[in-house]
Structure formats: C-alpha cells, structure tokens
Amino acid sequence: MNFSPGDAVMVKDDWPETRGPVHIxxxxxxxxxxxxxxxxxxxxxxxxxxxxxxxxxxxxxxxVTFPMSELWPEGTKDDDLVVEIYEHWLERP
Amino acid sequence: xxxxxxTPFDREVDALRGVLGAKEIMTVDELRRGIExxxxxxxxxxxxxxxxxxxxxxxxxxKGIVTEAELxxxxxxx
Numbered sequence: 001m002n003f004s005p006g007d008a009v010m011v012k013d014d015w016p017e018t019r020g021p022v023h024i025x026x027x028x029x030x031x032x033x034x035x036x037x038x039x040x041x042x043x044x045x046x047x048x049x050x051x052x053x054x055x056x057x058x059x060x061x062x063x064v065t066f067p068m069s070e071l072w073p074e075g076t077k078d079d080d081l082v083v084e085i086y087e088h089w090l091e092r093p
Numbered sequence: 094x095x096x097x098x099x100t101p102f103d104r105e106v107d108a109l110r111g112v113l114g115a116k117e118i119m120t121v122d123e124l125r126r127g128i129e130x131x132x133x134x135x136x137x138x139x140x141x142x143x144x145x146x147x148x149x150x151x152x153x154x155x156k157g158i159v160t161e162a163e164l165x166x167x168x169x170x171x
Contacts, residue, residue, distance in 0.1 A: 023126040050122035053156070 001060040002087060007037040009064060010093040011085065023051030026089045029071060034093050038063040038082060046086065060087040103142040110145060119152050127151045 003009060013032035016022045025047050041063060045056035064085045068075030099107075113119040127148025131139070139147065153159045 023122065023129070047122045047125075050120050051126035053120070053123060 001040055001043075003037045003040070003060075003062060003090065005037055005039055008034060008093055009037055009090040010034045011064075012089050012091055014089075023048055026085055027083065030066065030083060030085070033066060033071060035064040035066040035083075037090075038065045041084065044086075046088075061085070062087065062090070064090070100142075103140075106142040106146045106149070109149060113149065113153075118156070118158060119149070123152050124148050 011026065011030045011033055015031070016024060039062065041061045043058040044061050046059045047056075049056035061084055063082050066081045066083065067077075068079035068081055069077055071081060110119075110121075110124060114121065124145065125148075128136075128144045130151070131144060131147060136144065150159075150164065154161060154164065
C-alpha cells in the first residue's frame with residue numbers, strides 16, 4: 001500500500017464512464033477533490049472487475065476524509081465526510 | 094419510497110440472490126451493475142426488489158444460466 005494515515009490525497013479527476021461500459025464505486029462528487037487518508041482497511045477484489053465477472057486483483061482500500069465545506073455549499077466547517085476509496089483512485093495532490 | 098414490511102416476493106428475491114452468491118454464480122457487484130444499468134424512467138417505477146430481480150434476470154441471461162425462451166415460458170405459466 002502506498003498511503004499512510006494522515007497523507008493528503010486527491011481523488012483522480014477521471015471519468016471512465018465517458019469511455020465505455022464501466023462500474024465505478026468512486027462517487028462522482030469527489031473526483032478532483034482533496035482529502036486525507038484516515039486508515040487503511042485491507043486489500044479487496046476490485047469491484048470494477050467483479051461487476052463484470054472478470055478476475056479481480058485485490059486493491060488496497062482506505063477510509064478517506066473530506067471537509068464537507070469543500071464539497072457542498074451548505075457544508076459546515078467542522079463537518080467531515082468519510083468515504084471508502086480504492087488506492088487506484090487516489091493520487092498525491 | 095416509504096418503508097414497508099417485506100412481501101413474500103421480496104423475501105424470495107433476497108433468498109435467490111443469496112443462493113446465487115453462495116454458489117458463486119453472481120456477485121453483489123454484478124447485482125449493483127445490473128441495477129445501475131436500468132434506464133432512469135424504469136428505475137423510478139420499480140420497487141427495491143423489482144430492481145434486484147430485473148438485474149438478476151439480466152445477469153443470468155447474459156451468463157447463459159437461463160435462456161430467454163426458458164424465462165418467457167416460466168413467466169407465461171405464472
């Protein structure tokens with residue numbers, strides 16, 4: 001695994017939906033946004049392959065926390081959102 | 094959608110999904126993919142478990158576990 005708790009990360013601003021049939025669990029509203037790794041959750045088979053019954057490599061999964069105020073106009077200052085995101089969707093900002 | 098008690102149909106669909114998972118015929122991820130592929134206008138018309146059975150049927154047809162003729166025959170009997 002490439003990231004440790006506390007690392008600043010950015011969700012890739014990538015839209016595979018525009019390139020063909022895919023099944024992506026990374027929420028649209030997080031793409032291109034910065035967050036921080038909270039914890040490593042383990043390695044799990046990639047759902048993007050499982051969804052099509054393809055052999056699925058195990059990928060590191062993290063809890064990533066985002067300040068709500070950076071995602072939504074009505075987000076309050078001390079509010080955070082925690083989302084499970086696979087490593088291949090994260091990069092260093 | 095309002096919360097409601099599970100109908101016998103709902104329970105059957107849930108059980109079917111469980112069996113397909115236990116027998117490694119279909120994963121939850123395939124179920125989700127099938128649900129998310131339902132056109133929006135139909136999606137909102139279907140109940141929660143009707144979305145599931147639609148995805149299950151789509152997946153089983155795609156995999157050749159059931160044929161369109163078999164499915165049609167069973168539906169006509171019902």
